[in-house]
Amino acid sequence: MNIVEYFLVPLLIGSVAKVATDPLLVELLNGKLRGRDNEGYYSYESIPYAEPPLGQLRFEPPQPYARRWDSVFNATTPPAYCMQWSQAVEGADKLVGVEDCLTVSVYKPKNSSRSSFPVIANIHGGIFMFGAPVEQSHEPIMARGNMIVVTIAYRLGPMGFLSTGDASLSGNFGLKDQRLALRWIKQNIARFGGEPENILVLGHSAGGASVHLQLLQEDFSQLAKVAVSLSGNALDPWVVQQGAHRRTFEMGRIVGCGLLEDSLELKKCLQSKNASEIVRAVRRYFLVDYVPVNPFGPVVEPVDAPEPFLTQYPIDIIKSGKFAQVPWLVSHTKEDGGYNAAALLIKQPNGRELIHQLNNRWYELAPHFLFYRNSMKTIDEMDDYSRDLRQRYLGNQKFSVENYLLVQRLFTDMFFINETLRTIDLQRQHRGSPIYYYVYDNPAERGIAHQLSSRDDIHFGTVHGDDYALMFDKTISRPRADKKIISNHFLSMLEGFAYSDTGALTYDNCDFPNNIGQKQLHYVLIRNNSCEALEITPI
Template sequence: MNDIMITVTLICLAVAASFADPLLVELPNGKLRGRDNEGYYSYESIPYAEPPVGKLRLEAPQPYSQQWKDVFDGSRPPVLCMQWNQFVDGEDKLIGTEDCLTVNVYKPKNSSRSTFPVLVNIHGGAFMFGGPVQHGHDPIMVRGNAIVVKIAYRLGPLGFLSAKDAALSGNFGLKDQRLALRWIKQNIARFGGDPENILVLGHSAGGASVHLQLLQEEFSQLAKTAFSISGNALDPWVVQPGARRRAFDLGRIVGCGLLSDSVELKKCLQSKDASQIVTAVRQFLVIDYVPFTPFGPVIESVDAVEPFLTQHPVDIIKSGKFAQLPWLVSYTQEDGTYNAALLAQQSNGRELIEELNSRWYELAPHFLFYRDSKKTIEEMDDYSRDLRQEYLGNRNFSLGSYLDVQRIFTDVLFRNDTIRSIELHAKYGKSPVYGYVYDNPPVRGSAQQLAKRDDIYFGTGHGDDYVLIFDKPNTQLRADEKIISKNLISMLEGFVQSDTGALTYDKCVFRDNVGQNMLQLLDIKSNSCENMELNIFQ
């Protein structure tokens, strides 16, 4: 009862404040002034953690505790966390700053509502790059029915370097997300958000992050529903072996010497310039931006300070000890465009895919993330041979066989473990678990950007549904995509406010997979949606 009274009081205070001055928000740290945009208010660059610099580098985040003497300027766009960004042209891909841990709130101008449900977005980028500022929120603001909150979190080695022991545990970026979610729960009512109606969603590494947060029992106190778009905790690029070796390799690269003690390694890395640490990422890439996640989530030591993940996600799901709340997970028909589309790049008159004819056994384990999971070279080579035979037969790697290679990427990196996640949650969980596949190719999507060409058909690629919710600047949509965009956003608005966990897209009602003998997926196409049953569950 006390918690309910506190929540109601905060909402009432927020509503009263909005009538006085909607741009001025009272936070525990002091007053914050946002910005009046054409159709919404924005409150950006709000710190939720102490700057993770100096002795706080490679440590769990500390809650932000500073008091503002002056009104905090919430009109400044968020900065990117320091990163080695795949989509920066040229050899130097370093952008961002180390002091970056902020939340960013976007509130529609809608006088007919006193409170709003909340959509929290955890951005993707392979745990290596990306940020809140790189994706828009206009489609949601135009509808005027929900507040959007975007989280910035540490990336790459600054966010995920791990020696897999108590001294250098890793998962700092995931711990950032968790602290930000706590901040949102405690403070969103001050902006007019309803803390009892929070949906946390993310795409790619953001989707995997949402799933990893869902596997924390505390998450049930922080959110009402969850949505993982083209990424989940079981994908092979998420929790990988080999992190300790990579940590000490990075130390050697930046000049810490041949250390074997993680305490000394962390001490050395805390004395280095952050840009030097992040630039070292390029030494872990074997070709282009491959492997795309050299630093990501790990299974931590149980004696780590504030550990986030001490068991493999599969074991957590089988234990049933995770947040029991409705979860939607999805993939696109050709999710493997990331990172397969770069194979279509041309160099010296030939496509990069032709390199695989002589280097398949060398490169495939890096592309598909099984280099560290196979016990022997023979086992690794056998798997590489089996994949090639299953999808290509006796054909060579060429532009003519590209779509079959892309299918390998789709199945191994995204589709297979989406299905496995649904199956396991349906078997060991109690709350609804839903799935969809999106198949509606754009005129120009992320695949064309990655391949640096527009003369190839890639199908419905990685992120082609996500951009219909969080559009990138200057995104041009077809008429059917505009309708799908409205349907997807309406789906989320209904999902976060449903008291039963029911989920609907347009006129199609999702089927819960709990208690089913067959996989239940919603198939979303250009002008239709249809429930499918697949005989995949064992």
């Protein structure tokens, strides 16, 4: 060995060792990627899991990303918004995002005492119309240092859920995106130090409903160990809706495809349009404000659809017993419907709140607000149902700001509580794995209902997202110092759930009762400084 070789060989060995142990450098089948050092954790963002859904891949099931990177992939760019008409954007133009958005982002804590980590795969909410991974925060979990977080971007609104009801344009592309992303996580997370045998799939609102819809696939147990649906499940009336055929052909008319009758011809025309033109057309579907809040969402597909995701209504899948046996936690807050009802407090051009219009327009607006416009067979049936609801919750009182909380209770019952109870009661009859349930009652100082209504003079109670904010620190709430304790209890609950060999679940000093084999429904009530196991009679 000459003197050059003598010095060069150790340098090369050292360089290889450095690459092999560099936590920012991860090698996938597609090639190497480089993440970012964020002091307390590492991030690997905007990693494509599917081919861009552009051109002829628009309105098609996602195709696995199979390209090879010629150089090291830069995984330091925050994930983009999938194109959407977002309720959260102020002003007349609510368009944000890009069509090429199908990525996952991985966040790994720095913890020298662990060689591997359990995984939370987080599916964001947004009523299937808007939202994004960048609106979720991973910092609280990173600060604890015990779990990897993976966030998923999926197609939304018309780009993710247009459906003519036949095989040509079957719909549910956003749910199929989620499914492919979960497969990517299972196959690749070990390369980041994750434990593929300890994956917890979690979602809030539409994300919670999405988790439940994924769980209703029999092979979901191959992708996840446990599942968590916060404030959303597959039976909620805003999830799987009817009438998609009519709305989709109307989209064709709006964007200039004409009065077509053939689904394939419609799809080809829509594939030729600018994506922003299609998404901007969403505003043409609203009666008032952002109502109906999700004109495009999950549908039942025909069995001959390409790679169908949902060919039966969720209730029929549950009754068949053909779904994954995975421990499942489902929840809601005490006044979850505050998110939906708060829009009624928005002042209209005449200076009066929208809620007053319900006195004269209840029969017109209620079916759209409450998602039964397309499920009733006749106008008389729809009107009778509207009349019964008003009588049950308001009696002979008028719709007014003073009676707002009565309407909020109606929304809470119909959108969250009723179907949560029914889902648990039905599903426990057809499965052996545990089903857990909690109710959260601890209001934030300023939650989403305050923001949507622009009012601070109403005590909304514990509304949509008040619990989720303590796990993923969303900016819609301002947690008090004492809520950091609750946040730690929630995160400890998730960590324990991911690691439990028996599927057992605990919050602070409260063990969750398993609803399998029980006569009553059992839940844990979580308040400011306490938790309590209680029971309720099924509906």
